[in-house]
Amino acid sequence: MPVTIIIPTALRQYAGGASELEVEAKTAGEALERLVSTHTELRKHLFNEQNRLRNFVNVYLNDEDIRHTGGPDTALKDGDTLMLVPSIAGGATTEEELATLPALSNEEIARYSRHLIMPEVGMEGQRRLKAASVLMIGTGGLGAPTGMYLAAAGVGRLGILDFDVVDESNLQRQIIHGTKDVGRPKIASARDRLSDINPHIQLDTYETRLTSENALALFRDYDIIVDGTDNFPTRYLVNDACVLAGKPNVYGSIFRFEGQASVFWAERGACYRCLYPEPPPPGLVPSCAEGGVLGVLPGIVGAIQANETIKLILGAEGALINRLLLFDAWQMRFRELKLRKDPSCPVCGERPTITELIDYEAFCGLKPQPIESEPRQEQAMEEMTAPELKQRLDRGDDLQIIDVREPNEYDIAHLQDSKLIPLGQVLNRMSEIDESRETVVHCKMGGRSAKAIEALQRAGYSGRLINLKGGINAWSNEVDPSVPKY
Amino acid sequence: MIKIAASLVERIERQAEAEYPRECCGLLIGSIETDGRARVVVEIRAVANAWEESATMHRRMLITPQDYMRAEREFSRQGQGVVGNYHSHPDHPAVPSQFDLEHLAPWPTMSYIVVSVHEGRATALRSWELAADRSRFVEEEISKGS
Numbered sequence: 001m002p003v004t005i006i007i008p009t010a011l012r013q014y015a016g017g018a019s020e021l022e023v024e025a026k027t028a029g030e031a032l033e034r035l036v037s038t039h040t041e042l043r044k045h046l047f048n049e050q051n052r053l054r055n056f057v058n059v060y061l062n063d064e065d066i067r068h069t070g071g072p073d074t075a076l077k078d079g080d081t082l083m084l085v086p087s088i089a090g091g092a093t094t095e096e097e098l099a100t101l102p103a104l105s106n107e108e109i110a111r112y113s114r115h116l117i118m119p120e121v122g123m124e125g126q127r128r129l130k131a132a133s134v135l136m137i138g139t140g141g142l143g144a145p146t147g148m149y150l151a152a153a154g155v156g157r158l159g160i161l162d163f164d165v166v167d168e169s170n171l172q173r174q175i176i177h178g179t180k181d182v183g184r185p186k187i188a189s190a191r192d193r194l195s196d197i198n199p200h201i202q203l204d205t206y207e208t209r210l211t212s213e214n215a216l217a218l219f220r221d222y223d224i225i226v227d228g229t230d231n232f233p234t235r236y237l238v239n240d241a242c243v244l245a246g247k248p249n250v251y252g253s254i255f256r257f258e259g260q261a262s263v264f265w266a267e268r269g270a271c272y273r274c275l276y277p278e279p280p281p282p283g284l285v286p287s288c289a290e291g292g293v294l295g296v297l298p299g300i301v302g303a304i305q306a307n308e309t310i311k312l313i314l315g316a317e318g319a320l321i322n323r324l325l326l327f328d329a330w331q332m333r334f335r336e337l338k339l340r341k342d343p344s345c346p347v348c349g350e351r352p353t354i355t356e357l358i359d360y361e362a363f364c365g366l367k368p369q370p371i372e373s374e375p376r377q378e379q380a381m382e383e384m385t386a387p388e389l390k391q392r393l394d395r396g397d398d399l400q401i402i403d404v405r406e407p408n409e410y411d412i413a414h415l416q417d418s419k420l421i422p423l424g425q426v427l428n429r430m431s432e433i434d435e436s437r438e439t440v441v442h443c444k445m446g447g448r449s450a451k452a453i454e455a456l457q458r459a460g461y462s463g464r465l466i467n468l469k470g471g472i473n474a475w476s477n478e479v480d481p482s483v484p485k486y
Numbered sequence: 487m488i489k490i491a492a493s494l495v496e497r498i499e500r501q502a503e504a505e506y507p508r509e510c511c512g513l514l515i516g517s518i519e520t521d522g523r524a525r526v527v528v529e530i531r532a533v534a535n536a537w538e539e540s541a542t543m544h545r546r547m548l549i550t551p552q553d554y555m556r557a558e559r560e561f562s563r564q565g566q567g568v569v570g571n572y573h574s575h576p577d578h579p580a581v582p583s584q585f586d587l588e589h590l591a592p593w594p595t596m597s598y599i600v601v602s603v604h605e606g607r608a609t610a611l612r613s614w615e616l617a618a619d620r621s622r623f624v625e626e627e628i629s630k631g632s
Contacts, residue, residue, distance in 0.1 A: 008558055009567025010595045013522045019562065045593050056592050058551040065551070085558070086592035088511075088549040088571055 001026070003076050005035055006083040014041040028059060029072025031082055046084070058085045068343055068350065101127035102156065108200055112154055125314045126154060132313040135159035135222040137210055137238055139190040141288070141298030142228035142252045142305060144176035149306035150226075151194040151201055155313070158194065159222055161206040162186040169486060173295035210234055212357035215241035224312055226250045226305055230288055232279040233360035239264060239272035240357055243348045250309050252301040255285075257294050257330040259301035262320050262339065263308050266348035269322035274342040274349075279364040290447065297329050381453055382466045386474040389440060400437040403472075404452040405444055413472060413483050415442070426452045427459050435463030442468035442475075444486070488570070488597045488613045490514070490527040492630045499608035501532055502574035502601045511549055513557045514570035514597055522595040525569040531557050570597030570613075577604055580612040582623045587616075594618050597626065 002022050007015045015021060016039065023038075025031035032053075036043040048054050059066045060083040066074045076082075104112070104126060115121040121129075134155050136143050139162045150158055166174075166181045166189055174186075181189035187205040194203055208214065210229075215237055219225055225247050227238045235253070242249035248265035251272060264271045304327075308320050324337040347354040384392075392399060401418035403410060410420045421429050423443070433439060433456075441449040446469055453465045468474070476483040502510050515529040533553045549571060558567050575581075580602035594616040602610040614623040 006558075008554075009518060009569055010593045013518060013595060019567075054592075060551070060555065083555060085551040085555045087551045088554070088592065 001076060001078040003031055003078075003080045003082060005031060006081060008084055008086070010086075011042060011045060011084065014045060015039045025076055027072060027076060028061060028066045028074040028082060031076060032059065032072070056086045056088070058087055059083070060085060068341065070343075071340065100131075102130045103127070104130065105200075108154065111198075111200070115153070120316065121314060128313055128315075129154045129310065130156040132224070133157035133159070133222045134224045134226060134309055134313075135161065135218060136226045136228055137161050137234065138228035138230070139174070139176055139186045140164070140170065140228060140230065141173045141254060141293065141295075142302040143190070143226070144174045145299050145302035146226055146228060146252075146306045146309070147190060147194055148176055148197055149303060150309060151198045153306070153310055154198065155201060155309075157202040157204065157222075159204040159206065159218070160187050160190050160194070161208065161210060161218070162190070163207060163209045173293065173298050175299065210237060212237060212360065215357060216245055219245040219247055222247065224248050224250060224309055226252075226309055228252065228302065228305070232285075232364045235272065236279065236363060237357065237360045240347050240354060242266070243271050244355075244357070248312055250305045250312070252298075252305045254293055254298050254301050255288060256291050257297060257328060259297050259327040259329070261301055261304045261308070261325045261327070262323060263312065265321055266341075270339040270341045271345060271348045273347050274345045275324065275339055277342070277346070282365040290444065294329055297327075300327065300329065381450060382464070383469050384440060384466045385469050386478045389468060389475070390479045398437060400434055400439040402433060402439060402441045402452075403443070404441060404448050405472075409444060409486070412486050413476070415472065415475065415483075418442075423448045423452050427455055430456060430459060430461055433461070433463070435461065438464050438466070440466045440468050443471045445471040445473055447471075487520075487524045487627045487629060488514075488527060488599075489524065489629045489631055494527060494530050495611060495628075495630060497530060498572050498599065498601055499611060502603050502608050503606055505574065506603045506606045507576045509574050509576060511571065511573040513549065513554065513568050514572060514599065515557060515561050515566055516569045517566055518569050518595055525597045527569065527597075528566060529561070530572070531560075569595075570599065572599035572601065574601045574603050574608075578602060580610040582614055587623060594620065598623065 002024055004020050004022055006020045007018060012019060021035060023031050023034040025034055032046065036046060046054060046057050053059070061069060061074060061076070062081055066072070101124070104123065109116065112126050115126050116123060132155050134150055136147055136159065139147060139160050143160070143162070147158065147160060164186050166177045166184050166186055168182055170177055171179060176193045177186065177189045185207055187207050191203050191205055206218065219241050225238060225242050227235060227249055229235050229238060239249055242264065243266040246267060248263055249272065250263055252259065252261045304325065311319050322339045322341070324339055326335045326337065341348065343350050346352060401415055403414055403418045403420045404423045404426060405420070406422050407420060414420070419432070421432065441452050443449040446467060449467050449471065453467055456465060472483065473485050476485045498512070501512065510532070512530055512532040514525065514527045515531060516525055516527040518525055533549050554568060561567055580600040582598060582600055596615070598614040598616070600612055600614065601608055613626050613628050615626045617624055
């Protein structure tokens, strides 16, 4: 269909002097392609060597930037008007701003020499790193390598936020913490390690959970936020707070052998909600504690996050904006998905419905239903604590113990006389569970066993089923410390 | 070459002094002649420096596409449009920086005026154009009409 392209004054000489041209095209991309194939001199002024629109070229469709309407794929209607407009950016190396960057001491120059000799970093880039501030959410598997590399790179101010305590099971991957740190607050141990790596940087520590109440105030004080969290409520909270505070969110996530990384920056592209508008139903995606994770995987993904953070500070091209990197450590394969900003995104779209931080536990379906809601049809699940189970067993009560974990977990530790039926096989093997006996079901921490009980009851199992609260880990904590925890 | 009235040059200098020590910026309005080698400037449009508002780290927009589009529209009926831009370098020479080269300069048909301001006084005003291969700025002659 015929559409009009308005040519800016500065480009008219490449378009035969015309101020506007009519082309036939179905999409914005097609219209531009038509334009430059008729007026070939225009091509190099609009497109770069990779045949992508130059950064400073904006295309407006009836007053709207096509970046917000689907980019080159934006559909055109009869009579639409496209306008080519440059944005004129400046400032990075205006001398005025350079003068405000902190200077480097001779010690720092010696320390960063491998950066300084590369023109992509140089003195200016290193001073930018020194002037930058980055807040890391979490000092776990992802935060460990990210923090260590950002500290080593000389990021001037690093904020680290964590509420957790170093546990033995962290050490397989969270290389910022050591054996001597078990039982210490993670931020204390992380602070020691980071200040040892680089005494020239400032470390701000926050021993707290990130909440809807504190997130915005915290984020405002930093240039970049790095998401190293392991759960959906916090991930949505980090995303929304970044959008509202106008900060880039350097995202990473890991599970078993697979990792993801991206840079969500609403001012420049898609945010996390453009990619995942809704969280998965609770329990569908297991956590690393349930599903496991290869220790080196967060090392790789966290290093990618550090890399992207440094590039954002240096103003490098090729950041992971509008790109989702997928990594499979088992196949040793990287893949990349293109992302688009969603114009109807509830937080960064054109008509946002989320304009302040919400209750993310509730949003992710993790809050118990309020009592006044309709009474549930099913009866409440029966539960038993580890000491109660111990008491009953000691009394010689006849209890059938079903372990719904995986065989490799069973090999690590199991309760005496328990029967292994992994969660995935529970329904097929229902007949192996004796309905006439009182039955205790357990897993590692109590989540999977609850699912197994629900599934069995729905499938018509009529015997008595009791969930072991806190799983075999609670047994180890409260009854028998000789049972290893994992 | 750029043709610009002395009165317009003066307005640019006054604006640069008024904004000091902040950087000022604006658009040059007119027509392009002689196959893109000459700009005839008939008007200037000061543009609010979008610098502070959108300061996300180090890359800052000086002139937004909206401002550019508005100026193009406003003057299109008179057969004029945006033919260049100007900005000030407070306490630094009237020479474009490397970053200016990479980001400030869309197209070789345009003029890029840089005005140097020292201690609040405009001390030098020079105009530049982008080499055809986009590799550097070349100083151009300023022909001041009345």
